[in-house]
Amino acid sequence: MPTRFLHDHLPRILISSLFIASAILFMAIFERQVEFMSLIVGSSLAFMVVLLAIIIKLVCGIMILVNWKTSIAASILVVFLIVATGVEHSNWFDAGGLYNLLQFFRNLAIIGGLLFLITKPDSSPVQE
Numbered sequence: 001m002p003t004r005f006l007h008d009h010l011p012r013i014l015i016s017s018l019f020i021a022s023a024i025l026f027m028a029i030f031e032r033q034v035e036f037m038s039l040i041v042g043s044s045l046a047f048m049v050v051l052l053a054i055i056i057k058l059v060c061g062i063m064i065l066v067n068w069k070t071s072i073a074a075s076i077l078v079v080f081l082i083v084a085t086g087v088e089h090s091n092w093f094d095a096g097g098l099y100n101l102l103q104f105f106r107n108l109a110i111i112g113g114l115l116f117l118i119t120k121p122d123s124s125p126v127q128e
Contacts, residue, residue, distance in 0.1 A: 019061030074117040
């Protein structure tokens with residue numbers, strides 16, 4: 001039983017917790033996130049982009065946590081992370097360059113974990 005937990009459940013719990021916690025944090029500092037995002041995408045789109053990010057992180061994180069349509073949720077998060085990484089963490093040559101480079105590689109590692117979830121069949125079926 002401990003091996004199955006380590007193999008099947010713990011990776012899903014850990015990776016989903018990142019996205020669920022991030023969505024909750026974005027909700028807690030929503031106005032600040034919108035203000036920051038307006039610098040990147042413009043003020044007219046910032047509200048919708050932040051709202052969409054919260055929805056994607058929360059819904060896909062929960063889907064992975066409960067092992068429901070895990071490969072679909074992980075695929076959506078891979079696309080989301082590729083876009084977010086390109087938009088937010090691709091400028092390595094300004095004052096925050098080292099931070100952006102670190103975040104870039106962190107996101108690559110998360111994408112790697114999500115790719116494992118995509119290629120691995122669901123471990124415990126959920127009744128539909």
